[in-house]
Amino acid sequence: MSATGFAQLPEPPYYAVIFSSQRTPGDNGYDEMADRMVDLAHTQPGFLGIESTRGEDGFGITVAYFDSTENIAKWKANAEHRQAQAMGHRMWYQHFELRIAKVERAYGMGRPAAG
Amino acid sequence: MSATGFAQLPEPPYYAVIFSSQRTPGDNGYDEMADRMVDLAHTQPGFLGIESTRGEDGFGITVAYFDSTENIAKWKANAEHRQAQAMGHRMWYQHFELRIAKVERAYGMGRPAAG
Numbered sequence: 001m002s003a004t005g006f007a008q009l010p011e012p013p014y015y016a017v018i019f020s021s022q023r024t025p026g027d028n029g030y031d032e033m034a035d036r037m038v039d040l041a042h043t044q045p046g047f048l049g050i051e052s053t054r055g056e057d058g059f060g061i062t063v064a065y066f067d068s069t070e071n072i073a074k075w076k077a078n079a080e081h082r083q084a085q086a087m088g089h090r091m092w093y094q095h096f097e098l099r100i101a102k103v104e105r106a107y108g109m110g111r112p113a114a115g
Numbered sequence: 116m117s118a119t120g121f122a123q124l125p126e127p128p129y130y131a132v133i134f135s136s137q138r139t140p141g142d143n144g145y146d147e148m149a150d151r152m153v154d155l156a157h158t159q160p161g162f163l164g165i166e167s168t169r170g171e172d173g174f175g176i177t178v179a180y181f182d183s184t185e186n187i188a189k190w191k192a193n194a195e196h197r198q199a200q201a202m203g204h205r206m207w208y209q210h211f212e213l214r215i216a217k218v219e220r221a222y223g224m225g226r227p228a229a230g
Contacts, residue, residue: 101216
């Protein structure tokens, strides 16, 4: 997956889609699709940012941020994203967990709390 | 950091502390402290689980789950954790972002939505 770095987000509240996953061995087209999904996410209504990483053990966490649960539902229903989800189920993920959460407070190194 | 795998969590609602960070080069005692903090987190009131990973580029995401914002505040204020936080600021992190979020819905591979 392409490096995403830190998301530049507005003040809370906003929503997080926390996706943790364990990859199956081998690439099988995963990296290309993951890059494509990051690009596609950026074009979605209400998309705010994304952070993603994966360790050498194949365990990864991606957090995508949106302005509303309605726009998260639209992203989930996006046709190209649905195709990627199906391939994830079939080939790429041994297991995954997905949690949708409302961000209430946020702060960063050298920046005080907001929200 | 020790492998955490997937957290086994109750049905929502519960809270997530989403901590994303960019490590400075070199270990400087980080791995040992990170393992210790995971162990310590498990002993905290209201702690539900933790998932954590870091890529080869040094960018990592850790999500710790608690039952309430009150218990997140207690975890933040824990004396040994505060010492680790100070060392994180001084030595281990080039940058970090922390977001506190209320998990409203959750589902996993082969498990329907809850919450």
